[in-house]
Amino acid sequence: MKNLRYISIILLLAIFNSCEDEPLGKADPSKVIQVNSELYNLIEKAAGNDFENELTCIDFNYAFTLVIYDENMDIFGYQVINSDSEFSEFLGTLEEGKSISLSYPITSILDNGQPYVINNNDELKEAIDKCLEEDTITTCNNILTQPTCIWKIRHINGPNTEYGSSYFEVSYYGNAGLYFQEEAFGGTWVTYFIEDELHLNIFLTGNQEISDDWNFDWKVVSFNEAQMEITNGTDTYQLVKDCYEPCRKFLYEECEIEPGSQRAIFDLESYFDCFFPFTGIPDPSMVTWSYYETFEDMLAGTNPIVNLMYENSINPQIIYIRFDDINTGNPLVYVPIILKAISC
Template identity: 35%
Template sequence: MKNQLLKIAIFAFIGFFTFSCSDLDDNEEVGTVDIENLIQKESELFGLIERVAETDDDDEITCIKFLYSFTLLEFNTDLLPVAQHVVSSDPQFSSILEGIAAGNSIGISFPIQSILDNGDEFLIQNKDELKQAIDDCILAQQDQIAGNCRLVQEECVWIVSHTDGEDTYENAVFNIANDGTLKFYNNGIEYEGARIVYFIEDELHTNITINIIDMTDMTGIDWNFDWKTQLLSNDEMTFTNDTGTFLLTKECDEENYCTTLVFVECEDVVGSEISEFIFEDYIPCIIQISNLDELTIDDTIAFYETEEDANNQVNPLSQTSYQNTASVQIIYVRIDYIGSTDFILIPIEIQSISC
């Protein structure tokens, strides 16, 4: 491949999505990855990245710039995650890379590909080709784009929209965290993972790793790609690969998006573990996450303390003001659509917390 095709502008690692404030234990199993998505410590690429982390801006390799903070995932020889390292500076990155155990790996999704301005194809299919690309990187109008990328580190989320009429991931949510971890929410299910952002010449790319829950789950298969990324504005961007395009829209108001069917309210009195819950406020999220049709004036929705009450339609709860009976409680939501003889029963969780 021509040297020009091997130029890569900035290998910019930035933080990605999370919802909770808790960190994974270094030995906690969070999923498995394909061996081709790993950079072995003994490889030339690993050595190059380590050398870059030790290099000052004025030294030989100045076109590879890391945007901190980010999380580096480490995998053992069985391809199981054994640690995650929150990286905040070049010296710290160098120290972490030096400490990666022999045979262990770090995760990246392949292929990485693009069509360059001259019409030639830029294709990286494995860690060795990626090493070659980084060896001959370029600088070209990256500072401005890199600054735009930092916008995703704000305390907001990104809402997914399809551009092809499908709805599998419509209204799915990526949550942003400064430490580089991600949490992805779809249909009330929470996934963990990480993200790496870099440039090929002046083209922005996003490399996503989502840890799958089981081998039948398509989420990792659908999202673990190198995505060509276009920033449309401060509030919108697109992810594109050979399979299609997603539109992501930034949302900073928690009332405008849904993640799970867990609803949390502050205690009325500190230490009481009692809160007021307004169930009617949760209806849009319940409908959206459960992938149900919008309710019409002829349809009914009701909330119950027990599954038996819901089945028998007795003792419905107030939808405008309810006080919980336990700090963590299951409520049963019954939905009856006009014209259907069957009803839908959905359990939700309510929590009273100290705020």
């Protein structure tokens, strides 16, 4: 399967049919694109620029002229197209029963620099379908990985109701974290298509019950810029965007010290502004805080991390930040964060 991440399409004027026994200017119905056909709607999607229809990996080179045919496959007129907005408006207003024509072959360039030739309507539809899948995945991932936002879980259906008000965080590199009942669990998050359906593969580690509940190939029922609904056939959840300025994060990534080492240096204090909002404490001047490698040390207040330019010992690694009342020294709350060394 060819990877059509970006296709530049040149549309040429198609006026004459090649068959000698047909009237001059009469179109072959198998070679035109009828209004509201599946291919017509895909081309309309490629020309559109709103969130629901935007398709950025195919670009039309303007200006070009389209031939318009009537119900009898006779030439009805011509239309010069100068921009995406003109093309989108034209496609949206063309009457039922009309058709348009494109000239083949259409020459395109794959993202690896190799030429790719589209010879007919079927191949054009296949190219746009593949491009649409990749564009949908890219759009979905870009929405999920906004640096100032995490995703609040809302339970819709199924037995596992306890995850309501928990959070997912997803990074640009496909790392994921689940924040559940004041614990954090790291893993991965991969989106892909199966038979024209967008799927989400979640894999979390650190707790068998968490793994049993979340490690599935989830079907993405719907998504937009503010929410995503997923189901595994047993449970259905809505993930709702929750943004906080300047940030709210519990998953932190740094480049490996050496390639393949799985080790990185994490400047723990530099993350403060992003993990402090999880405490619910209104003012950081009210507390002191310290970092711990284990939950047990954090509860006991023993063996705090001294070097806050911290090198992880496992990958990913969860550490705990304990917050104590600045006046009494009594513990108030703790926050777990996930440290992940990545290849850069």
